Amino acid sequence: MPVHTPSSAVQAAREALAERLVDIRKNAGLQGCEVAALCGWHKSKVPRLENARTAPSDDDIRRWCRACGAEDQLDDLIAATRSAESMYVEWKRLQRSGLRQLQEEIAPLFERTRLFRVYCAHPVPGLLQTHGYAAAMLKMYGAFHRAKPDFEEAAAARVRRSQVIHEPGRRAVLLVEEAALYHQVGSSAVMAGQLGYLLEVMALPSVSLGIIPFRGERGMWAVETFSVYDDRQVGVELLTARVTVTSPSEVRMYLRAFEGLQRMAVYGAKARSRIASAVDALG
Structure with missing residues (x-):
């Protein structure tokens, strides 16, 4: 089994969260620019979130899930966000x-x-x-x-x-x-x-x-x-x-x-x- 340092584990958690955001958007059949418009963001914010360059806030997660019709995943995603930022x-x-x-x-x-x-x-x-x-x-x-x-x-x-x-x-x-x-x-x-x-x-x-x-x-x-x-x-x-x-x-x-x-x-x-x-x- 590979050995991960805590810092790499945190980065991996951030990347995994970003991948989930991508999956939710694609399952909703939306383009990044469409999600940005529905959330009221500049179009550059979506690729930053999807590439784990920007950590999403709780409000970002709520808007993303609402835009993609994935409110059922909201609690788990917010917990994952907090975990990624303070997991160790x-x-x-x-x-x-x-x-x-x-x-x-x-x-x-x-x-x-x-x-x-x-x-x-x-x-x-x-x-x-x-x-x-x-x-x-x-x-x-x-x-x-x-x-x-x-x-x-x-x-x-x-x-x-x-x-x-x-x-x-x-x-x-x-x-x-x-x-x-x-x-x-x-x-x-x-x-x-x-x-x-x-x-x-x-x-x-x-x-x-x-x-x-x-x-x-x-x-x-x-x-x-x-x-x-x-x-x-x-x-x-x-x-x-x-x-x-x-x-x-x-x-x-x-x-x-x-x-x-x-x-x-x-x-x-x-x-x-x-x-x-x-x-x-x-x-």
Whole structure:
């Protein structure tokens, strides 16, 4: 799979939006100059929008959809526009106030969310991390990004934030690649404590934990770690940035990927057996 930088991802999102505008115009059987006239614009504005040289405003999208009789696509296009302009925030910007602040600023999103769907290829999901595991993970992460070394405070904030899964009316569906159970973070004691906690939390009625086995034919490849908050927003963690996806069509794509990954996972006794094997492997 090709690797994209956050900046190239943003440009790709802008270009994809421009292509959708072109498709809408062509499906309406209109020429660019006709759309410009219907929207009350100078004729040069349409090619600027269609070639992604100018980012459309919400009002531009409304006029375009009205002119082309495509009002049913309005909400999705506006969400895509906003997503293209603010879809990622570089980690170095997020880390200026330290890792603790990074954890705390996402807490309101957790408070609003009733259904969490999380996929992790390598780390244990943040929602299920112990303090020791979170501190070790954030220490590595902070050292790599040269962030303020407040990883203990950040770990405490992460654990506090994760307590939402114990509240009534919450549901967390989590998928973890089996490799994550063997990817040792911290000491053997820290890792054993983390794996033991996974066994404990599986008993919670609000938590569904699936383990995707090492072996067996896959129906979906391993992708980047992502979290879906209800059906409204997706958070994707890249090496250099945190990406926020809000376009309904893109959110649906992540949900489709989650469903594909979900079908490969094992649950209940089979999942417990794989976690127990990982504990045994620690020696």
